[in-house]
Amino acid sequence: MLDFITKLVPHYMDEKTQRARYEHKALQIFTQRKLNGILHGLFEGLIDKDETVRTAIKSSLVKILETHPARAVDTLVEYREKNPKLPEQTVIILLKAVERVVNSDTSLPSEANKKLITLAIEELTRSADHQPLIQEHALTILVAIGRNSECKAVIEALMAHTKEGAVAHFMVMQCLGAMATANVAGGLPFIKPI
Numbered sequence: 001m002l003d004f005i006t007k008l009v010p011h012y013m014d015e016k017t018q019r020a021r022y023e024h025k026a027l028q029i030f031t032q033r034k035l036n037g038i039l040h041g042l043f044e045g046l047i048d049k050d051e052t053v054r055t056a057i058k059s060s061l062v063k064i065l066e067t068h069p070a071r072a073v074d075t076l077v078e079y080r081e082k083n084p085k086l087p088e089q090t091v092i093i094l095l096k097a098v099e100r101v102v103n104s105d106t107s108l109p110s111e112a113n114k115k116l117i118t119l120a121i122e123e124l125t126r127s128a129d130h131q132p133l134i135q136e137h138a139l140t141i142l143v144a145i146g147r148n149s150e151c152k153a154v155i156e157a158l159m160a161h162t163k164e165g166a167v168a169h170f171m172v173m174q175c176l177g178a179m180a181t182a183n184v185a186g187g188l189p190f191i192k193p194i
Contacts, residue, residue, distance in 0.1 A: 035064070035071055035075070036071075038064070039061075039064065039072060042057050042060055042061055042064075043079050043094075045057050046089070046093050057093070061093075061097040062097050062101055065097060065098065065101040065106075066106045069101070069106065069112045070108075070109050070111060070112050073108070073115050073116060076119070077116075080094070080119060080122075088131075088133065091134055092133050092134060095120075095137035098116060098119075098120075099140050099141050102141055102144040102145050103140075103144045114150075116141060117142065117145060117150070117153060117157050118157065120138040120139075120141040120145075121157055121158065121172075123135070123137075123138040124138040124139060124142070124172065124175060125161060128169070138171075139171065139174065139178060142154050143175070143179055146179045146183055146186065151179065151183045151186030151187065152186065154179060155176065155179055155186070155187060158172050158179070159176075159190070
């Protein structure tokens with residue numbers, strides 16, 4: 001009888017464990033889809049004319065970025081890629097939300113930081129003209145990420161936008177200078193190549 005029970009119990013636990021894993025995975029997928037829907041609704045609401053609505057949406061975005069950084073950053077970057085012609089006001093609010101998160105004590109996963117670096121550089125260099133409302137926030141995001149352990153990733157991404165013998169985008173050069181000031185030790189190895 002004991003042999004029968006010992007054979008049955010591990011099998012039962014394996015089945016129970018598998019079921020729990022399946023339920024957990026299903027919950028993750030449901031949560032991701034729900035989070036995507038919420039974020040897309042917030043993104044669409046950024047075009048509202050009422051300043052208090054936009055401020056409330058920005059606060060909600062900050063909270064979601066702090067609590068679900070990887071998933072929220074994925075959705076944000078995906079949304080921006082699918083909507084390259086967003087109104088300037090919407091882009092500014094999105095960048096301000098990201099800026100608040102990267103300047104806070106919230107630690108973001110390395111993968112999320114890499115996506116934010118790419119997003120910020122795209123916004124920094126999107127226009128050859130000076131667009132201070134967008135470019136300054138993008139610069140601040142890059143400097144905030146580069147102050148810590150991601151300095152090398154930020155500088156390498158910026159250096160990818162420079163070519164020997166060609167004039168680089170003026171904001172790339174300004175951002176490299178700001179990075180060198182904000183993280184002297186991290187920027188020192190890159191002085192010669194710059």
